Amino acid sequence: MSDFEAQRARNAATPTVTTMMEAPLRVTDILRRAEAIFADQRIVSRLAPGVFETMSFAEAGRAARCLASALTSLGVAPGARVATLMWNHGTHLVAYYGIPACGAVLHTLNPRLSPEELAYIIADAGDDVVIVDEDLLPLWREVEAHVSPRHVIVNGKSDGADDIAWADLLEQHEPVDWPQGPFDENTPVAICYTSGTTGRPKGVVYSHRSIILQAFGTIAPDSFNLSARSVTFTLTPMFHVNAWGVPFAALMAGSAVVLPGPRVSADEILDIISAERVSIAFGVPTIWTGVIEALESDKSWDLPENLMLMSGGAAPSPEMFRIFDRHGIYLQTGWGMTETSPIASQTWLLPAHDKMDEHARIKLRASNGLPLPFIDFRIADEDSQPLAWDGTSRGELQCRGPWVTQDYIGHPHPIPATTPDGWLKTGDVAVIRPDGYVQLVDRLKDLIKSGGEWISSVDMENVIAELANVAEAAVIAIPDDKWGERPMALVSPRAGATLTAEQVTLHLQARYPKWMVPDRVEVLDDLPKTGTGKLNKLLMRQTWGLAT
Amino acid sequence: MSDFEAQRARNAATPTVTTMMEAPLRVTDILRRAEAIFADQRIVSRLAPGVFETMSFAEAGRAARCLASALTSLGVAPGARVATLMWNHGTHLVAYYGIPACGAVLHTLNPRLSPEELAYIIADAGDDVVIVDEDLLPLWREVEAHVSPRHVIVNGKSDGADDIAWADLLEQHEPVDWPQGPFDENTPVAICYTSGTTGRPKGVVYSHRSIILQAFGTIAPDSFNLSARSVTFTLTPMFHVNAWGVPFAALMAGSAVVLPGPRVSADEILDIISAERVSIAFGVPTIWTGVIEALESDKSWDLPENLMLMSGGAAPSPEMFRIFDRHGIYLQTGWGMTETSPIASQTWLLPAHDKMDEHARIKLRASNGLPLPFIDFRIADEDSQPLAWDGTSRGELQCRGPWVTQDYIGHPHPIPATTPDGWLKTGDVAVIRPDGYVQLVDRLKDLIKSGGEWISSVDMENVIAELANVAEAAVIAIPDDKWGERPMALVSPRAGATLTAEQVTLHLQARYPKWMVPDRVEVLDDLPKTGTGKLNKLLMRQTWGLAT
Incomplete structure (x- = not known):
């Protein structure tokens, strides 16, 4: 036997392990990199009608590191929950990264809920600190009647003696370095609550890993198609399922970020799209219904070419696709829910569909699309037995993957969300076409x-x-x-x-x-x-x- | 104290864990999904001048699952290494997924190495089985003089009595189901050897996780920009650093796959690009030099619009960018090495660079670009102390991230590749501009x-x-x-x-x-x-x- 063969036989009997580094996925690395290589990229915030504020990624990075330093000095421990009651603007984006940078968990609160619902959610999450926009203080005072987080930080002017001013806090603290070194990427980084149309809202806890894998899936060309040349406009509330993960995906891709602040009108939306040369805007069909009315009014806008609207939260009607097509605007949809971070699918078409007649093509575009990589869909009967992908069998849509929840926060025990074999029960009824496109046909209860x-x-x-x-x-x-x-x-x-x-x-x-x-x-x-x-x-x- | 406040205080003292599913990243899930939702997408292989073969993703998926079944029946155990000595074609792509589907590790062998070098590498990896293209059998017979893997599978006709025919093997085995269920994503899935310009080649072992995270990084719009509408043409050898991961990234994105087989001429490359309407072709500068000569000859081709060439392995000269620009073809480069899977950076420009004069812009495009997400670069002096990003300080480029190696295979001990603080020592000398663009200025030894x-x-x-x-x-x-x-x-x-x-x-x-x-x-x-x-x-x- 040759020396080589002796060695081959010996080594063949030896198991091989990967030589790759242990390098955890960490949300804060998104802004750490963006601050370094996309330093001058812009975050534009509309604070009120006609009032805008711009900061750079470098400024946002520094502010987030100051916030981390400030929260630590306020005694916020790793793993503690820090809630935000804020609109879509740059300060909220800073909180998205500054809270994780001190090891805490971001908990976004929905200002459209009642004070009693908010108190329930804050109690359930066990929030330690809350950050509130000045104009939401009246709501907050009602919430405070029920719960007392250790600190209240106010973005703006406060009337409360014990409140801490955001601007003072950041000014008084030097930026810390971004966390690096060994780390468990399954560490919680954000909590969102389901909207609770049935029963109490239930908490879903995202990890660094789940947020990042979803962001990778959404920046892809067939999903949100985010690059350093994209200008994102996030009408989806940052208090609702992390605005579909755009605050993470956009900074990963180096895309410009435009945020609408509170109560933006359809005319203002189109003004901003024109002024900022937005390439992709994210929102629910209700928003697009308003935009259509504005577009079909006697006003006109100099809209950017290749404008894309991402619609989620509910199904846009086929008619909505036709109307936007007429205006040269591409509408795309998909499917997801709080339990899926939320983007589980996107409805891109394949080259083969270019030959379809318009009616069939629009119908396909209005479907709920194809799963992102590493997301699995199935439809199942009442016993969770899978049904055929034949375009006609109807069953509950079930889902699994690295950014899908398996349960909800529960005290003392988590509340299961999955079938015995580990698939999320979505409560949506769907058919799956033979080519894999999912079409929701109803909610189980609808x-x-x-x-x-x-x-x-x-x-x-x-x-x-x-x-x-x-x-x-x-x-x-x-x-x-x-x-x-x-x-x-x-x-x-x-x-x-x-x-x-x-x-x-x-x-x-x-x-x-x-x-x-x-x-x-x-x-x-x-x-x-x-x-x-x-x-x-x-x-x-x-x-x-x-x-x- | 209200009930809500009592609950808040109680829950605030309770640590929160993520509710996300444990869902490992697994390379075989790429083809499992592609087979289902991109079933009719094509893999076109040039087998010889003028000879082409096409298979669908569905056919490739079935073949890979048959191969997995066949390898298992040949006694290939999970973790065993299965080597390939093959050109770029559909059968090799099937092996890329079929070998992992039986739990084994893909080890691609470079037919341009000497028989003695190949024997060394096979011995070092401890390969159990080898799959050989028919036209590489003469080389294999010389290798066999040194090493004797348990089985030799021949893609084509064999003259060896003990060899197994690929076609027979797949015909005799029913496809297994794709592996699912609990799994460690750090399991080895592929081994590649450094080219060994100094000393013996050294093995790097990729994991399911590292391959997939790199694929996510490369399908992004600013990297390879891969979608279901892309047509990829991989001139980069599949026996060299997994052809830059394109066989994984393309199937994740649902892109068409075109593969050149052995010894393709520049004229044939342009013929194939025209016939298949290629959108992105991958290769080394030597290939593009040949393509330029063909383009500037008296022949002409009906090239697709928006054709992009990805160049790696060595730096294309600024002149090469100018020439392709004149032909309406976009050349992009980046940087990587076997130790970085290999794509660590890509050289996309930012909107701000559109205002640069052509000379400066070409110079930037010819640089080694910006790190992909979760890849970190630094330059360091001889004591591994970081140097400034000032565009003039020169130091060794050092790198870290989830698809970067920390060591090499070694028997009995791995060979370190990193600094004491965990950065890969690349051996390249670079400057980093203040905006983060890396520019290699030399090899340490050059x-x-x-x-x-x-x-x-x-x-x-x-x-x-x-x-x-x-x-x-x-x-x-x-x-x-x-x-x-x-x-x-x-x-x-x-x-x-x-x-x-x-x-x-x-x-x-x-x-x-x-x-x-x-x-x-x-x-x-x-x-x-x-x-x-x-x-x-x-x-x-x-x-x-x-x-x-």
Whole structure:
């Protein structure tokens, strides 16, 4: 035997281990790198109508390191929760990185919730410190009647004797170095609560690892397509599922960050898109409905070429895609929820789809798309048995992957969110096409069962939205002695437009068999919404369903 | 105290853990997902001039799962090393996924090495099985004189009685399911050896985690910009640092894969780019030099719009960027080595650079760029003390991150590759600009010290490359009794062009102080290359340096 063969045989019997470094994924490394190599990139914040503030990534990095130093000196221990009650602006972005930089956990609070709901969430998370925008202090004072975090930091002027001013705090502390060295990337870095349309809100805890892997998945060309040339405009609230992770993904990619502050109008949105040459804006369909009304008004804007709108939180209607297409704006959607960080899928089309007719292509674009890398989807029956990807079998959408939750915060025990074999139960009903595209057809609780047959409220809402004067539509189930349930439609007209219940009924009669057409159609100025701006079907069912 | 406050205080004292699933990163999940959602995407292989074969991702997925089943039945245990001695084609791509799917480790062998070098590497890795392309069997028979892996699988027809035919093997085995369930993502998945220009080649072991994190980094818009609409053409050998990870990144992004097979000519490269509508091609500068000669010949091609060439392995000269710009082709470079998987940086420009004059912009594009996310660079002096990012301080480039090696395979002990504080010592000398762009100025061993002053061989090679008739240039140090070392230039002319030593000397005299101009210039038809196609300066120094 040759020397080489003797060595080969000997080494073949020896296990091999990786020679790669142990290098944990750490959220703070995003801004550490951005501060160094994208130092002059900009963060533009609208603070009020016409009032803007700009800071550079270098300035944001320094401020975040000052905040870390300040929180540590306030006694914030690693693992402690620091809550924010803030709008979308640069100071909130600084908190996104400064809180983790001192080892604490970012807990964003939704100012659209009631004081009592906020107190419940703060108590459940066990928040140690809270950072509040000046104009949210009236709300905060009501929350404070219930809970007393150790410190209240106010971004702006405060009327409270014990409050700490953000500006003073940062001025009084030297920036610390970014944390480096050995580290467990599964350490918690952020907590978000589900919007709680059923039952109490439930907390989901993201890790450094989960946030970063999702960010990698979303900067990809077929997802958000973020580069150092992108200008991001995040209308999605930073208090809601970390604004879809954009504050992390954008800084990883070196993209410019534009933030709308509080209560921005559709006209202002288009003003900002034009002025800042936005390449991608993130928001819910309600926002885009307003933008469409502005676009179709007699005003006009010098919009950037290749503008892309990312829509999430609810399904945009096929009609919305057609309208934006006419304006030369590309609308893209996907699917996700608080439990999936939230971006689990994006709806990009493949070259093969270019040959589809427009109707089929729009239908596909309005679907919930394909899973990001390392995300798995399945549809399952009531026993969690997988169903076929045939485009017709309907089952609960179930999901797994590195940025999907397995349970919720619970005291003393976590609350399970998964099937016995480890898949998240989303509560959405979907079909999966043979090519893997997911199409949500309903929420489990939103399906309407009339005379033993299912009616999809989502399908019917999309059909109603084809009517020119419709702004929003909701279809709910109302109890019926004869049929079990019957569909009812609630519709709001676009601003200044006329819409009657008869128009809606006639339109539906032309598209549906007689038994599926709602017996009752209500036209309302506005449809009820949840704290996160979604249609509040729970409230609608309570208001109209029980009154029958 | 309110109930909420009591609960807040209680929970604040309780540590929070992440609720995210434990979901390991696993290379085989790339093809598992691609097989499902990009089933019809194509892998086109050139097997010989004019001979092409196409398979779909679905077919590749099935074949990989058959291979996994076959290897297991051959007794290949989890962790065993399976070597490939193959060109770039679909069968090799199937092996890239089929070997990990049975839990084994992919070890790609470089057919440009000598039989003795290959035997050394196979012995060092302890390879259990080898898969060989039919046309590489003559080389393999010479290797077999030294080492005897348990099984030899031949892709094609074999003359060996004990060899196993790839086609038979796959036909005889049913596809297994992709591995799922609990798993350590730090498990080895691939081994590559350094090219060993100094000393013996040394093995680097990649993990599932390291391969995937690099793939995420490279599909990003500012890196390779890979999407389901990309058509990748991988001229970089699949036997060399996993072809820069493209076989993993492309399938993650759903990009079409085009592979050139053995010994492809520049004309064929342009034929394939035109026919397949390639969007991005990967290769070393030597390849692009040939492509330039073809482009500037009297032939013409219908090239796709927005064609991008990724150049690595050695620095393309600024002149090469100018030439491709003239042809409407975007050349991009970066930096990496076997020890960094290899892509550590990419040279994208920022919007601010659009205002630069062309000379400065090309110079920046020819630099080694910015680190990918979670990769850290520094330059350090001989004591590994960090030096300033001022664009002038020169030190060894050092690197760390999740896809950077900390050591090499060694028996019985690994061979360290890092500084005491954990940074990879690259052996490259670099400056870092204040904005973070890295510029390699030399290899530590390639610097020329003449009369106590440093001369950069890389700078001088780029200056020589500005001469129209120059194909390649190398500047090496030769011993000199008076000055210690003196530079010597070795230059090859472009095909059919005339070039004299005097032209080179005159050109250098116009650009350099007299003491820096080489005393000796040799014009050769071809410059000596290593097995991986790089300029072999070690051999040049041995041939010319010692002969002085």
